[in-house]
Structure formats: C-alpha cells, structure tokens
Amino acid sequence: MPKHSSTPPRRLPAAIWALGFVSLLMDISSEMIHSLLPVFMVTVLGTSMWAVGLIEGAAEATALVVKVFSGVLSDYWGKRKPLALLGYGLGAASKPLFALATTSGMVLSARLIDRVGKGLRGAPRDALVADLAPPDMRGAAFGLRQSLDTVGAFVGPLLAMGLMLLWANDFRAIFWVAMVPGFMAVALLLFGVQEPERAQQAAGVPRINPISKANLRRLRAPYWRVVAIGAVFTLARFSEAFLLLRALQGGLPVAYTPLVLIAMNVVYALGAYPFGKLSDRVSHSTLLAWGLVVLIAADAVLASSSHLGWIAAGIVLWGLHMAMTQGLLATMVADTAPPDLRGTAFGFFNLVSGLAMLLASTVAGVLWDQLGAPATFAAGAFFSLAALALLWRWRRPLLQP
Numbered sequence: 422m423p424k425h426s427s428t429p430p431r432r433l434p435a436a437i438w439a440l441g442f443v444s445l446l447m448d449i450s451s452e453m454i455h456s457l458l459p460v461f462m463v464t465v466l467g468t469s470m471w472a473v474g475l476i477e478g479a480a481e482a483t484a485l486v487v488k489v490f491s492g493v494l495s496d497y498w499g500k501r502k503p504l505a506l507l508g509y510g511l512g513a514a515s516k517p518l519f520a521l522a523t524t525s526g527m528v529l530s531a532r533l534i535d536r537v538g539k540g541l542r543g544a545p546r547d548a549l550v551a552d553l554a555p556p557d558m559r560g561a562a563f564g565l566r567q568s569l570d571t572v573g574a575f576v577g578p579l580l581a582m583g584l585m586l587l588w589a590n591d592f593r594a595i596f597w598v599a600m601v602p603g604f605m606a607v608a609l610l611l612f613g614v615q616e617p618e619r620a621q622q623a624a625g626v627p628r629i630n631p632i633s634k635a636n637l638r639r640l641r642a643p644y645w646r647v648v649a650i651g652a653v654f655t656l657a658r659f660s661e662a663f664l665l666l667r668a669l670q671g672g673l674p675v676a677y678t679p680l681v682l683i684a685m686n687v688v689y690a691l692g693a694y695p696f697g698k699l700s701d702r703v704s705h706s707t708l709l710a711w712g713l714v715v716l717i718a719a720d721a722v723l724a725s726s727s728h729l730g731w732i733a734a735g736i737v738l739w740g741l742h743m744a745m746t747q748g749l750l751a752t753m754v755a756d757t758a759p760p761d762l763r764g765t766a767f768g769f770f771n772l773v774s775g776l777a778m779l780l781a782s783t784v785a786g787v788l789w790d791q792l793g794a795p796a797t798f799a800a801g802a803f804f805s806l807a808a809l810a811l812l813w814r815w816r817r818p819l820l821q822p
Contacts, residue, residue, distance in 0.1 A: 436553050437562045439613035440546065441569035443606045447512055448570050450603035451535070452577025454519050454596055456682075457585070458528070461592045468525045476525065480532040485775040487540025492548065492768025496631040496761060501549035502616040508542025509610055511535070513603035520596035544767035551755035551763050552617055557701055559755055563748035564697015568690050571743075575686035631765040640766060644757040646815045648770050650709075650808055651750050655777035657716060657804035658743075659785040659797070661685065664723075664736055667794055671729040684733070685740040692744025700749045709753075710812055712745035717805045724798035 462468035462476075491508070495501045511534055518531035547563075554562035577599075584595045661682060668681045700708055719738035722731055751767075758766030781804075788796040 431555070431558065433558060433562055433565060434553050436614045437550060437565060439609055440550060440553075441566045443509065443610045443614070444546075444566055444570035445573040445576075446602040446606035446609065447509055448573025449577040449580065450516060450599045450601075450606065451512065452574055453581045453599040453602075454516065456578040456581050457592055457595065458519070462525060462528060465592060466522070466525055466528070468528075472525050476529045476532055479529065480536040483533055484536040484540040484543075485772055485779075487537050488543050488771040488775070489768040491541045492544030492764035492766070492771075493631045495545040495548055495764035499761075500616065501545040501552065501764065502610070502614060504545040505542045505549060506607065506610055508538045508540070508545070509607050511538030511541065513600065513607050514538075516596065516600040516603050519599075520593045543771055544764050547751055547755075547767045548763035549614075549616065550751075552760070556756075560700030560749065560752045561694065561698040563751045563755075564694045564700070567697070567748040567751075568693035568744075571686050571690040571693060575683040575690065578683055631762055636762060636765075639759050639762060640769075641757070644754070644766060646811075647750070647753045647757055648773050650811050650815070651754075651770060652773045652777040653804060653808040653811060654713070654746070654750070655774045656781045656784075657713075657720075657801050657808060658739075659781040659801065660778070661739075663782075663785055663789070663794075663797060664732075664739065666789070667723055667727065667798075668729070668732050668736075670727045670794060671732045673729060673732075681736055685736050685743070688737050688740030689743045692741055693748055696745045697748045697752070700752055705749060705753055705756075706812055709746060709749055710809060712742050712749070713805045713809050713812070715742040715745060717802045720798040720802035720805065724795040724802070727794070 462472075468476075491504050495504050498504075515531045515535040515538065518527065518534065522528045522531060550562050550566055551559060580598075581595055584598065585591075588594050664685065665681050673681070696708070715738055719735045719742060722738060723735035725731065750770075754766055754770050755763060784800065785797045788800055
C-alpha cells in the first residue's frame with residue numbers, strides 16, 4: 422500500500438497553556454475564599470446583608486474601572502506581561518488580609534485590592550493570549566484559557582467545602598491555605614510566560630496614545646458591533662446567584678447549594694476548549710447564534726418549573742451556552758481590533774459587559790421580587806432574542822472565522 426504523508430497537527434504555544442494554568446491557580450485561590458466570604462462576614466464578623474451587598478458592589482465597580490485603564494496602558498507601553506503580573510500579584514497579596522480580617526472594613530480593603538488586581542490583569546492577559554496565538558488558532562487559545570480558568574472555578578469551592586468539613590468550619594485556616602495557589606499563579610506567570618516582541622517595538626516606533634481621537638477611530642464598526650452584541654448578550658445572562666436561588670426554590674438543601682455552580686462550571690470547563698477549536702473552523706456568527714439559542718432553552722426550562730430535575734437541566738444548558746460563547750466573544754474582539762490596540766479593545770469590551778452585568782442582575786432581582794422567578798428567566802430569554810436580532814442584522818461583517 423502507498424504511504425500517505427500527513428502533516429502533524431499544530432499545537433498551541435506552551436505560553437498559552439501556561440497562561441491557562443495561571444488562570445486556573447488564581448481562580449482556585451479566589452474561589453476558595455469567595456465561596457465562603459459572605460457566610461464568614463455574616464456569621465463571624467456580624468456584617469449586615471446591606472453591608473455585604475455594598476462591599477461586593479464597590480469591589481466589582483472598582484474592577485470595571487481599572488479594566489479600561491490597564492488595557493490602555495498595555496497598548497501605550499507595548500507590554501502586556503508586567504501589568505498582568507502586577508494584577509496577579511495584587512490578587513495573591515490580598516489573600517492573607519482575608520484571613521487576618523476582624524472587621525467588615527478590613528474585608529472591604531482586601532476585596533478592593535483583589536478587584537484592582539483583577540481589573541489590572543484582565544485586558545492585558547487577554548491581549549497577550551491574542552498576541553501569542555497563531556491567528557487561525559485564536560479561538561482554541563481563548564477556549565483553552567477559559568476552560569482551565571473554569572476548572573479553577575469549581576475546584577476552589579470543592580476544596581473549600583472539603584476543608585470546612587475537615588477543619589470544623591475554620592474559615593481563617595482555609596483563607597490561609599488559599600494563599601498557596603495564588604502565589605503559585607504569580608510564579609508560573611513570571612517564569613513560564615515570555616512575552617513576544619511586538620512589531621512596533623522591533624521597528625522602534627514611538628509610543629502612541631491608544632485613546633487619542635485618531636486611534637479610537639481605528640476601532641472600526643465591526644469591533645463596536647461585537648461590543649454591542651456582547652452587552653445585550655450579557656443583559657440576557659445575569660448573575661449565576663439566581664441559579665442558586667432557583668435551586669433553593671426547588672428544595673435543594675442550603676448546604677448543597679455550591680453544587681449548582683460546581684455543576685455549571687464542570688459543563689463550562691469541559692466544553693470551552695472544544696467549542697474554541699470549533700470557532701476556528703466555522704462562522705463566528707453561526708456559533709454565537711447557537712449559543713444564544715441554548716441560553717433561550719435554559720431560560721425556558723428554568724422559567725417553566727421549579728422541580729429539581731428541570732432546574733438541573735437548565736443549569737447544564739446554562740453551562741453549555743457559556744462554553745459556546747465566552748471564549749468566542751473574546752476571539753471576536755481580538756479579530757476586530759488592531760493588534761496594537763487590543764488591550765484598549767478588551768478594556769472597553771470588559772467595561773461595557775461588566776456594566777451590562779450589573780444592570781442585568783439588578784433588573785433580574787427586581788423582577789424576581791415583584792413578579793417571581795419565571796419573570797426573571799423570561800426576561801433573560803427576551804434579551805437573548807434581542808441579541809439574536811442584532812446578530813442577524815450585522816451578520817455579514819462578522820461572518821469570517
């Protein structure tokens with residue numbers, strides 16, 4: 422028989438894998454604390470629910486503001502890694518403060534430092550992924566990073582639950598343990614990722630102001646369409662806290678409510694990389710549309726019944742839509758922005774999406790209080806349909822994979 426030569430499959434650069442494991446380790450560290458923090462504040466520190474909400478709101482608002490500036494600075498300096506390293510370093514440095522906290526004010530300080538770190542690292546890290554990945558493997562690269570990040574999102578709560586049982590609810594001991602993966606993430610980024618030299622640096626091109634009028638005009642209509650679609654999409658997928666509340670309505674014991682997020686993130690983690698690879702071969706618009714259809718199905722299931730079986734199905738569908746769309750949206754941002762403005766592009770995208778998430782969760786809560794859970798999920802389906810309509814209208818400029 423004649424021998425057929427075949428080209429070996431291309432592999433993602435090792436630095437992409439390293440960035441994925443950096444995200445995984447930091448997420449384990451953060452989720453070990455965040456999955457317990459509200460209970461710690463209320464039961465140990467005596468914090469009111471109003472103060473818990475205020476602390477969380479201030480922390481998330483801080484991260485949103487910092488995200489824009491970090492993306493712009495990474496474009497201005499022509500370097501992504503130093504800002505990402507500073508962001509991960511602040512995240513790791515905040516962990517001991519949670520263990521030492523004796524007042525709500527100390528928790529607020531720790532949360533603000535942690536969120537400043539998150540805001541600093543987000544846009545430069547995503548821009549670095551886009552810089553490192555071959556253009557025809559960018560979807561796979563974002564999918565892999567998102568998948569590993571999501572593994573951390575369910576491993577962290579699992580470790581926290583196990584250690585709470587093992588150590589008789591010793592919150593502070595668990596917060597100290599959470600330092601370990603945080604500092605491991607910083608070390609891996611420092612020694613395991615080498616930033617590529619950008620063309621502008623190699624040619625000695627002077628630094629630019631990324632948010633000058635001339636440069637902002639270089640963020641063309643396709644990019645702003647991705648931002649608009651992403652914002653409407655985010656309105657449709659409010660905080661996962663409402664999945665927990667729906668499961669409680671269905672009779673899930675309080676002690677087992679973390680299993681809701683664990684189950685969703687398992688589906689998310691398993692699907693993010695395969696769907697990321699798929700996005701390198703198919704139309705981005707088509708795959709995003711199917712992700713919206715899956716979200717509509719999840720909302721319909723969650724609105725229709727409070728039976729635990731139906732809620733479980735809705736949670737699985739919710740995780741599936743996240744796997745199909747979150748890495749894809751990052752890929753679409755990278756593909757529609759000039760390489761030297763990617764940090765700025767991710768910063769604006771993250772800011773708009775974050776504000777949409779705050780609005781979505783507020784609207785979802787008001788609907789839940791006034792009209793009940795079915796109205797909340799029905800509204801999610803409505804916003805998904807609106808995103809589908811925008812996608813259909815602007816499909817041609819976004820069709821290229």
